[in-house]
Amino acid sequence: MHALIVVSHPNPGSLTHAIAAQAAEGVRTSSREHSAEIVDLAAERFDPSFSTDDIAVHLRQAAPSPHILAEQARIDRADALVLVYPVYWWSMPALLKGWIDRVFSNGWAYDEGPDIVPAKKLNRLNVHLVAVGGADLRTYARHGYFGAMRTQIDHGIFGYCGARVVTSELFVPSEPPDTTHHLESAHTLGRTLFAARDREAA
Template identity: 65%
Template sequence: MHALIVTAHPVAHSLTHAVARRLADGVRDAGHSAEIADLAREGFDPRFTEADIARFLRQAPAPADVLAEQARIDRADTLALVYPIYWWSMPGLLKGWIDRVFSQGWAYEEKDGRDERRLGHLSVHLLAIGGADMRTYARHGYFGAMRTQIDHGIFEYCGARVITSELLVPAGGEDAGRHLDRAFDLGRALLRTQPRGCVADAA
């Protein structure tokens, strides 16, 4: 089985990339394959352009770079996003990847006033890396906001099952090592069968 791990951080030696690599290590240690899609290094264009609008309106085929990303997801049994929290959300590069790649006709279909969810085969794992402590995020309701906006508003709308939705934050001491250990353990379990609708508790 195969996992696609997508990350969006401009610095290769960042904690975000380290977590993504350890996640991939765990997947491989469990006997599966993993691919890391480094959107910053690969130069993915996140801008939702006139070509993307034409695709949404069914006036033109999807741009080649979008088709390539959709094919990459189609090859995967599970999708993991590893990203830093910027302004209480994901980086613009990652949001633009979702805006362009999770397009109508591929991720979902709107017909006769009804929505057809097309990614029911896909399980999703979200690892967000924050700079504030857990009490700050909890006090301001970030858990609910993240799950409403990302888990439900994006992936569940397309029929994908969000299995893991975790927030990795500073807790003092050996934060980085603890997060890397968690990523490896999660990677080893990433492709295990999960019951439909199961969502893990936030870390």
């Protein structure tokens, strides 16, 4: 089994990157048959700008560029997609949102159009979301921020494409400050990512 871990943070020394690395390590230590690939969108300089070319792809007037096809192929090779990102303004960073905007295109992630029967095309894909927040849980609960994030991301994006969001985690600061628990939770997530399938195969 193969996990594709996509991380969106400009600082490779950030907690977000450390969490992604621990998740990958957890996958690799769970079984010699499991592998993990980390995609660092900032380091790869992915262009999140949705251009007129992307509009043409959405309208099914043009094929995706080779770069977008390569991103889609990465996902096609994966048995699980893990997104690790900091919360910016109660949502994901623009870089990650732009990656989704461009890569999860009409004709690949879903089908829609005037003469096309709407269809979800990512039904086989399991998704795991790890958001790293800067506010405490009471703030998220009081204003309904985490519920809003789950509505727009879990349901609005992945539900629309048919992908199954298996876990949707929110890591928030602790008092006193300590990141050990987050790193241990990320490792556990990776270690158990394919546990159900391993049991089925046993």
